[in-house]
Amino acid sequence: MTTYPQSPDAPAKPVEIVSRVVIRFAGDSGDGMQLTGERFTAETAGLGNDIATFPDFPAEIRAPAGTVPGVSAFQLQFADTKVLTPGDHPDVLVAMNPAALKSQLPITPRGATIVLNTDEFTRRNLAKVGYERDPRSDGTLESYQVHEVAITALTLGALEGSGLGKKDAERAKNMFALGLMSWLYNRPREGTLRFIDAKFAKKPLVAAANVKAFEAGWSFGETTETFAVSYEVAPAPMPKGVYRNITGNLALSYGLVAAAQKAGLPLFLGSYPITPASDILHTLAGLKRFGVRTFQAEDEIAGIGAALGASFGGSLGLTTTSGPGVALKTETIGLAVSLELPLIIVDVQRGGPSTGLPTKTEQADLFQAVLGRNGESPVPVVAPQSPADCFDAAMEAVRIAVTYRTPVFLLSDGYLANGSEPWLVPDAASLPTVDPAFTTELPEGGFLPYSRDPETLARPWAVPGTPGLEHRIGGLEKADGTGNISYDPANHDRMVRLRAAKVAGIARSIPPLAVDDPSGEADVLVLGWGSTYGPIAAAIADIRSRGGNVAQAHLRHLAPFPANTGEVLRAYRTVLIPEMNLGQLSLLIRGTFLVDAVGFNQVRGLPFTSAELVDAIEGLLGNGTTEGSA
Amino acid sequence: MTTYPQSPDAPAKPVEIVSRVVIRFAGDSGDGMQLTGERFTAETAGLGNDIATFPDFPAEIRAPAGTVPGVSAFQLQFADTKVLTPGDHPDVLVAMNPAALKSQLPITPRGATIVLNTDEFTRRNLAKVGYERDPRSDGTLESYQVHEVAITALTLGALEGSGLGKKDAERAKNMFALGLMSWLYNRPREGTLRFIDAKFAKKPLVAAANVKAFEAGWSFGETTETFAVSYEVAPAPMPKGVYRNITGNLALSYGLVAAAQKAGLPLFLGSYPITPASDILHTLAGLKRFGVRTFQAEDEIAGIGAALGASFGGSLGLTTTSGPGVALKTETIGLAVSLELPLIIVDVQRGGPSTGLPTKTEQADLFQAVLGRNGESPVPVVAPQSPADCFDAAMEAVRIAVTYRTPVFLLSDGYLANGSEPWLVPDAASLPTVDPAFTTELPEGGFLPYSRDPETLARPWAVPGTPGLEHRIGGLEKADGTGNISYDPANHDRMVRLRAAKVAGIARSIPPLAVDDPSGEADVLVLGWGSTYGPIAAAIADIRSRGGNVAQAHLRHLAPFPANTGEVLRAYRTVLIPEMNLGQLSLLIRGTFLVDAVGFNQVRGLPFTSAELVDAIEGLLGNGTTEGSA
Amino acid sequence: MTVDVALTKKDFTSDQEVRWCPGCGDYAILSAVQAFLPELAIPREDIVFISGIGCSSRFPYYVDTYGMHSIHGRAPAIASGLALSRPDLKVFVVTGDGDGLSIGGNHLLHALRRNVNITILLFNNRIYGLTKGQYSPTSEQGKITKSTPMGSLDNPFNPLSLVLGAEATFVARSIDSDRKHLTSVLREAATHQGSSFVEIYQNCNIFNDGAFDVLKDADTRDAATIRLEHGEPLQSATQSVIRAADGSLELVDGLRDDAVRHDAHAEDPSYAFGLSRLTTPTPIGVFRSVERPTYDRLMAEQLETARAAASDDADGMLGALLSGTDTWTVA
Amino acid sequence: MTVDVALTKKDFTSDQEVRWCPGCGDYAILSAVQAFLPELAIPREDIVFISGIGCSSRFPYYVDTYGMHSIHGRAPAIASGLALSRPDLKVFVVTGDGDGLSIGGNHLLHALRRNVNITILLFNNRIYGLTKGQYSPTSEQGKITKSTPMGSLDNPFNPLSLVLGAEATFVARSIDSDRKHLTSVLREAATHQGSSFVEIYQNCNIFNDGAFDVLKDADTRDAATIRLEHGEPLQSATQSVIRAADGSLELVDGLRDDAVRHDAHAEDPSYAFGLSRLTTPTPIGVFRSVERPTYDRLMAEQLETARAAASDDADGMLGALLSGTDTWTVA
Ligand SMILES: Cc1ncc(C[n+]2csc(CCOP(=O)(O)OP(=O)(O)O)c2C)c(N)n1
């Protein structure tokens, strides 16, 4: 940390420069912690720090106040260098009540700063979460830097005469906390003040109260003696351009809208709400000006059915869901495979099996996406690796679906969906396009709905309304070429292989699997997919910073794999596959390439910490260096 | 062939003894070929031959008369030695019309005997199937032994004065054909005569006509000069006991009824009709006297839901379907995994993807059964290897489900379902039992619905109606022990691993994978699963009969694999896995055991012929002998 | 969406061999539909038939328009997506009593309540034909079938009561063999704005032969049916329907002057519902036909409103969306 | 199935923390049900609550009987299997407007037509609570929610019309906050033989607050509701329902002598259907309650018949089955 001299109009207290900070806001579900975290993120993003965020909230709408299951948390990491994860553990914990303290303490490392709302530490509230004694005084917090702040009382004090009742006034206490943290980290205030004005435009009293609470928090930091210094985090070096902060669900929605527009196809979403995918429906429902149609169906089956019907009609059919919803869509995905029509199936994975852990993240739908259908039913699978990457992954999914006339899985997860990071906003005009290449004229020799493009093996897409190309398609096996029903054994074998070859052939259109192995001397390769990218990269950066050599590769395409995958894997002594499941990619990789990949598996509903991954990787490196010495 | 002297009351014509015969009856869907085949099978079984049958019919109820898609066929092989398949190709083809001839000729080897119903070879009928010239006279049948019989006319003639109209009389022509073939192979007549009487008990005119037609066919063989000799196939040496002929669907139904009775559990079937599984519903619906409840639900989801509800109530819940139905049941199977209740899911596989080839066989639902669910959702999978073996496989599925409190897949297929073979009827009293071990008393220390048996990891099964054990279960993640909702990360990881360990632990209760390798010198192992057993065993027998060495192993358990599987596989230079899919077991075996198994794959909707398998295996043996010489 | 050159039945006959059992009622319906389609004066390419699975659901293969033979029960959902995204098309759904009322019941009812612009033809043979004869949700209680050797236990649905309970705007019934009646019902159904539902009694001569004979046989049919005509009295050949004191519809002998006059356009579905409860004699014709905004029109309007407020510069609009309101620049 | 020791509300309160939002209408329903259950005089172990997914579907966790929190929409199917295989149990289904009418609509309607012996409580808050506020099949058209920022397009279901169209034998409606009324409806529903369906208007104070305020507020509720009592006139505090000339139910001002008298036992569902179309004022109470053989009883009878004809020697019977009639012996 560097203390640097104050500029004249700088705050009265000294400012320390720090490189990276992890803050965790935790409080009751009703305390507005998500909003607080999001606002702090927005302020921080505007400063040019790199950031990653991780909202962590319960499945209940409002679990009983003051209980551990009712705690809602928001964690973010920001830094003056690349940020790959929201941080393993908070440097600063803001705990709005005893439940928040109790639930978050296990993940808060000794030495961390804890800001407590002391007003909530009543005997009753303590008892509610099983604190027999007050943790503030029984030694529990001994090794932490604790700041006890009467946040509720101070908020109420600030709002006296605001015209709000006590209950309403109290609700502004998250703004007090935000103000305090904004001061502590020297965040700009204007954005938040503007945000409050906009949000409560119709309730000026509330708006004014929130502003006052925010300012009271700020002043509290500046004036009281609780905090001796404040901190600053310099901007991170980032490529030039215009940035915004974006969550995975939003980036994914925008990627689909952009891809559809670039393909000249109207987007049609048939969906049924389910956590953590619902926000995609909500976002797209607000984008009718882009010609996006959203249809909240009676269930998942109708959702995908409607999307498939729309694809038949020449729209880009899309359906969004999570694991249990995919289960229901299975039969219709099989139909789409047989019909060979473009269709995007977004699966925002959550904890399973069954209803499982609806608000937690997991990667355990990979088998379902790649293999989970009756019959030989190949479907390409694409996965984003970070919240902002959801945009590119969505565009890639659309490219494949439209080019190859096939349903495509886009496998996101709860961590990507709600997490956020800065995104270099692309130039709309230069986004890639994909040509739907509708058949519009009767070809010479007649129209064959199941003829194939020699390069892609894609069949023609001729939509109702096109004169002369009237045809019927269905889920019974079709004769090669004509598409008429055929029970011929040889034809069935041919069609099964053609469909498989078409999907396998997509590998020719995707970039080879890239390996990050700067030293060229690594003998361990860490292979990941999906949202584990950040933690893996952070772990590897950490290991390399201490002189270790380890290579990283990350799969965007889970089916088919990039053409060089086997080659890449075989170049390393050991392949480690960390997954938030019991080893699904591992089985596919082992089975496909006969490589003795080792899994590192956790199914905790939480992203990996990079520290866990460092341990796992170093364990293998250790093996490497002691090779032959056993 | 041996001609042996006639006994005094034997037919006038010489009788030749043959060892094995493959007959194929083929005609219009309305011609009653299935019935004909079944009757011939019954007569043949009674003679003590070993038999295997293969009905092969179209998806339509009655496809247009006289067309190729409308042809319905029934093939059987019978012999004086072990019969493993219905035969690759017919020795005798009975073709009731030009469509039957046209469609079956490609699979009928030169030199075979063909019995034609010449009455149907009209110009119009020939044209309908695209015969420009009459195949009887244009040389097409040159290399066959053709018997032209005016079956229709002869039948009508025999029934003159029977009181039946022409149309009804004509319908008896399949009995003429049956009579003729019964004479030709010296089958006993009594069974068929009794059968006809029973079947048409309410229509004596029709019964009499059918008997007459049958006898006319018999006499025709005996008296006309068309057939110079008749044949006899001696009984096959078989273990002592009482035998019956049985189809896979029937054996499977009986296995479930027997297992339920032996477990003291009422069987509850929740099902929705679908080919080729519907007959199980039909059979069980007729077994109410065994306390079997059958519920034809509104769809597959309700079918399995009702079954699961019944399991919750202490019945043995069962649902029966085919691939598209499994797709719909996926979500509920996940719930059953989470609830840890016994449940049997029968999947009679058919050609896919999607609606596919409803009446054809395939093995392409293996991925779906083993891996096709959201989340980590392990389900044991058991597969029968022959029609009669469906009985034992069903009993085994019930044992696992009840012992381990888990849904279990029973993976049959269309070939097993409708095919038949002789079955040594087991003694009902000595069938194995399984103890549901209901918890009926409040255990000391309270009832923990998610406590576990230390050996099996099974949880208690305490059913409504048991005082003091009231509890609630559901699809959200449960706390280890109590079963209360838990969002705790460590608990989730523990529960996911517990469920996986429970299913993996089933391997301890199943026999090791047995290898048939009489010489002990084979270096190629053929590994199969499900209905490919017969063709593989036939192929291997053939190879061995010619001095080749090849080992065979067949998996009854697809999840978990027997404990010694890896060891077995690694003992062979080459492992060949023939499957009626694109390599599903192959991927699982390769991924699990890192063995470079080679697939032999066909997706033709038909069982393998043993000749194809011989080629495939010998190709590998060849490699073996030329090893090092390349 | 109108054509100059008059089309004929032949134009709507595809080159696929029809594969129903000889004598199946589906043939008559197919023929009636093919003969009726030219009347609509809609080009073939603008017509789509979507079906589920079942004997009836083979229908689309035989009509030379666009078509999809989808999966069991899902045709209304698929058709909804098509009709919503392509309001320029004329979309038909063909389904069976199993396909449409058993596995697909929910989709059917939701499509009807939404009033999506599709014409639904439900071939009711009171049996599962394609799977060879199990009872269906319209089979009479006690029916002996393959899956119910001691008789079925289920009380059947009355399809028309069911769809009326689901807010259907157009509800009708006809019979496979009565080409003239069927055609007139098809005409009204196909030109109705919104969802129309037509139950067509269809004979399955293999598994449920003669189910509707009393409505077809020359000697019984006139007494067994009430032919619904808007404004005309509710009467069979021998009986009349009058309004009982308690408000219910009552069947009385004779052709009476006080017979209730049919009102297909009653806003309140209660009247049509009451009518749907009459079974012997069986009313055939249009039970209900009322106007309500269609889902696809409402959706199109929202899109238009949203687009009207939007810019013409597609990339500009997309750029603005991607940037959002909270950006910063790294220079 | 009756108990000696009287049970109390406390006996039906499980040890699980209730996790609805403070102020949610579900609390009142839970409390009313728990208080009512002792009345049934059925031991706790013979009672089962089965639910789907939704806020409402958390219900079983809180009632100290057997219970299952299943998956979205499937509770009626699961409960059917349980009730059919265990006619000795009292089975309740708890569902929501999304769970029961959207994804689970088909199962609900089929259970009702079959008349399986289950008591279905549908908590209608006209919104998806658990997924945080999308519109549901009972949301009014034009509703602005997270998934319909420009207003929903769907015409809602009328749940009671829908279930009446599906042949339901018991149909009622009540309100979360009216403990007395709710209890009386629960009583009739729970003792009905066969499927009973109760729609309970439930306030979601987070996503659809006040949806039923007019039926609850002391100053509006009497005029806004018609309390149904068998044999009593159909009247709100200020209006009466009379039979119009065309047979329909008509609302008129004042408490009139010619008000229609409620007949909950009318065989023909047309009367109850007509009643279900009245929305302002809103009828609450039992719309329809008629007897029809229950599915589980019919099933049990078939089993008994079949067993009566069978032998007592279980192994002997099984042996005969396995052998069939066509055996041969290899000696
Ligand atoms: C998911 C699924 N379940 C079951 C089936 C089997 N199946 C095909 S059609 C059918 C019922 C047909 O009855 P209906 O809809 O009345 O049509 P019909 O054949 O009588 O015209 C069934 C159960 C299937 N194809 N797919």
Ligand SMILES: Cc1ncc(C[n+]2csc(CCOP(=O)(O)OP(=O)(O)O)c2C)c(N)n1
């Ligand atoms: C298969 C599946 N689809 C979707 C969901 C998400 N989901 C859970 S509850 C619910 C709707 C809840 O609405 P409602 O039934 O009205 O219950 P409420 O929460 O309002 O009581 C949805 C869409 C799910 N859990 N499972």
Ligand code: SF4
């Ligand atoms: S089974 Fe019945 S419905 Fe199907 S084609 Fe044959 S006659 Fe028609």
Ligand code: SF4
């Ligand atoms: S979201 Fe609504 S229905 Fe759900 S618990 Fe909260 S108030 Fe109740």
Ligand SMILES: [Mg+2]
């Ligand atoms: Mg039918």
Ligand SMILES: [Mg+2]
């Ligand atoms: Mg609701």
